[in-house]
C-alpha cells in the first residue's frame with residue numbers, strides 16, 4: 044500500500060528514550076552517538092554464572108580493579124558509534140588505497156635507496172605481529188570490560204589495529220615480497236633485538252585486568268611505539284635517507300595514532316579523575332609497564348637509529364611522562 | 380637497483396598473509412595461558428590451520444563496504460523521519476510489532492556483539508578470531524541501527540520509551556534475555572554453535588522474514604531498510620556458522636556427541652524463542668505475508684532439512700524436538716496470542732481481537748486447529764469486550780525454568796492438555812514446558828537454577844518499584860510491579876481499541892492525507 048503523505052508538522056510526545064532522558068534531561072534531542080551508546084549493555088537481573096568465569100557475573104564491573112560510580116562517565120571525544128567510525132575509516136582507507144596505488148604505478152619503491160628500504164622492511168614487518176597482539180588485547184577489553192561507553196571504542200581500536208597489521212603486510216609486499224614477510228616473522232620469533240618486545244607483548248596477552256591492559260597497550264606501548272616508528276624513524280630518519288615516499292605509506296598510522304590518542308587520553312583522564320585510588324592504580328600500572336616497554340623498544344630503535352636510539356627513547360619517555368601528567372596520572376620522579 | 384621479479388600472489392595466499400600470517404606460537408607464555416578457554420568444554424581441535432575461511436575480507440574492504448551501506452541506511456532513516464514515514468504504515472496496530480522488536484532485539488544483538496568479542500579473543504586460530512571479531516562489530520551495528528531507526532517511532536508512540544530498562548525486567552522479555560545470556564555464559568564452542576549455527580544458520584530466516592518482509596508489506600520503509608541492510612551481514616554470519624560446525628566435526632570424531640547435544644539444545648531453545656515471532660506473523664501484521672506454519676514448513680522443514688542432510692555424513696542427526704515442533708506448528712501462534720491478549724495489562728504493547736476477516740484468514744491457514752480450538756475463545760473474548768468487560772488476566776503465570784515462557788503449550792498429541800513437566804533437584808521442584816526444556820535442565824541443573832524468573836521474583840518481592848513499601852496500607856502490588864517495569868498504565872498497555880496510539884495515528888494520518 045502506498046499512501047501519499049503531505050508533510051505536516053506533528054508535535055512529538057517525547058524526544059528520546061527514557062534512559063537517555065534520565066541522563067540528559069527530557070528536552071534534549073540526543074546525538075546518535077549518545078542514543079547508540081548510553082546504557083546499552085544489559086546490567087540488571089543477569090542470569091547464570093559464566094562457565095568461563097564462575098566467580099563473576101556475565102557483565103561484571105569487578106573484572107578490573109578500577110572502580111567507577113557510573114561507567115557511562117567515559118566518553119569518546121570522537122563520538123564514534125558504528126556508523127560514524129566505519130565511515131571515518133572508509134574515507135581514510137580511500138586515501139591509503141590511492142597512496143598505495145600511486146606508489147606502485149610510479150614505482151616509487153625503486154627510487155628508495157636499497158639500504159633505506161631494507162631498514163624499513165626490517166623495522167616494519169615484525170610490527171605486524173605487534174599490531175595483531177594489540178588487536179587481540181583490545182578485543183579482550185571489549186569482551187570483558189564494563190559499559191558500552193568504554194567497551195565500544197575498544198572494539199573499534201581492535202579492528203583498527205587489525206587494519207594496521209594488514210596495511211603493514213601490504214607495505215611489505217609493496218617494498219618486498221612474501222619472503223620478506225617470512226623473514227620479518229623469523230626475526231620476530233628469533234632475532235635477539237626483538238625478543239624483549241615479544242616477551243612484553245606475550246605478557247600482555249595473559250593480562251587479566253582489562254583496564255590495566257588498556258593502560259599497558261593503548262597508553263604505554265602504543266604511546267612509545269607509534270611516535271618512535273612512524274614519527275622518528277619513518278618521517279624523520281628514513282625520509283632524510285631518500286625514503287620520503289615511505290611517509291605516504293605510513294600516513295594512516297600517524298593520523299590514526301593521534302586520533303586514537305584523543306580517546307585513550309579521555310578514558311585515562313576520566314578514570315583517574317574519579318578517585319585518588321583509581322589514579323594511584325593507573326600510575327602504578329604505567330610505572331610497571333613503561334620501563335619495560337622502553338627497554339624493549341630500544342634495540343628495535345637501534346635498527347634504524349643506531350647510536351642515537353638511546354637519546355630518542357629518552358625524548359619519547361619524557362613526552363609520555365608529560366602526557367601522563369596532563370592526564371592526572373603523573374609518575375613519581377625516580378630517585379636517582 | 381634490485382630487479383628481482385616479484386612473485387605474484389594468489390588472492391588466497393595474500394589473504395593468508397593478512398590473517399593467519401600474523402599469528403605465532405607464543406613461547407614466553409604458554410599457549411594454554413594465552414587461550415585459556417579452549418579446553419574446558421572437552422572439544423578436541425588438533426589443527427587450527429585446517430580452518431577454511433568462509434569469506435575473505437580484509438579490514439580495508441570491510442570499511443569500504445560497510446560504510447557504503449551505512450551511508451545509504453542513514454539517508455533513508457533520516458528521510459523516513461523527516462517525512463513522517465510512520466504515518467504510511469498499513470494501520471497503527473502494526474507499530475506494536477515494532478515495540479516488541481525494540482524491547483527484545485537490540486538487546487540480543489548487543490549480547491551477540493559482546494559474545495563474539497569474547498570469541499574474537501579466545502578462539503585459538505586467526506581465521507575464526509577475525510571472523511568472530513567482524514561479527515562482533517556487525518552485531519554492534521545491528522543494535523545501533525535498530526535503535527536509531529526506531530527512535531523516531533518512540534517520539535510519536537507509546538511503549539517504546541524505556542526499552543532498555545524493560546529488557547532487563549519485564550516478564551516476557553526474560554525469554555530473549557535468558558536465551559542470549561545462556562549462550563553468552565557458555566564456553567566459546569557452545570556459544571558459536573548456539574548463535575552461529577542454530578540461531579543464525581538454522582533459524583535466522585524465520586526471524587527475518589516476518590520482521591523485514593512484514594515491514595515491507597506493511598509500508599514501513601524504515602524498518603525494512605535496516606533489516607535488509609543487516610541481512611547482507613547475516614549472509615557472512617551464516618557462512619561462518621556452517622564452517623564452524625564442519626571444522627569442529629572434522630577435527631575429531633569425539634566431538635560429534637558434544638556437538639549433537641548442543642545442536643539439540645539450541646535448536647529447541649531457538650524454536651521456543653520464535654514463539655513470539657509466530658504470534659507476530661499470524662496476529663500482529665495487519666497485512667500478512669504467510670502464516671507461521673507455512674514459514675516453518677518452508678524455512679525449516681524444507682531448507683533446514685537440506686542442511687541436516689548435508690551434515691548427515693558427519694553423523695549429525697536431526698534434533699528429536701523437531702517432531703514436537705511439527706505438531707506444535709498448528710497451535711503455537713494462537714496459544715501465544717491468547718496468552719498475550721489476556722496478559723494485556725502487563726505488556727508494553729497493545730493487543731486486540733482479530734477482525735472477522737482475519738479470523739477467516741487464520742482458519743484458512745490452520746484448517747486443523749483454528750476453528751476447532753481458538754476461534755471460540757477469541758469470539759468469547761470479543762463478546763466480553765462488547766459487553767464492556769474486556770478480559771484481563773492479572774494472575775502471574777507459572778514459567779518454564781529453562782525457556783521462561785509461561786506454561787501455555789499443550790501436549791503434542793492433545794491440544795486441550797497443557798504440557799507440564801517437573802523435576803526435583805536438591806529438594807526444590809522445578810517446572811518445565813516440555814521434555815526438551817526439562818532435559819536441558821537435568822543436564823546442567825547448576826546453571827539453570829540460576830535463572831531469573833520474573834514471576835518468581837515478583838512473588839519474592841524483588842520486583843516492586845523502589846521506594847514502595849509492601850507493608851504499607853493500601854499497597855497495590857500490581858501497580859508497584861508495573862511501575863518497576865516502567866510500563867505507563869493506560870498508555871503502554873491494554874487493548875489497542877481506545878488507545879492513545881490509535882487516536883493519534885488516526886488524527887495525524889487524517890491531517891497528512893487531507894488536501
Ligand SMILES: [Fe+2]
Pocket residue numbers: 488491517518521609
Ligand atoms: Fe545481528
Ligand SMILES: [Fe+2]
Pocket residue numbers: 651779780781782783784811812813816
Ligand atoms: Fe520451556
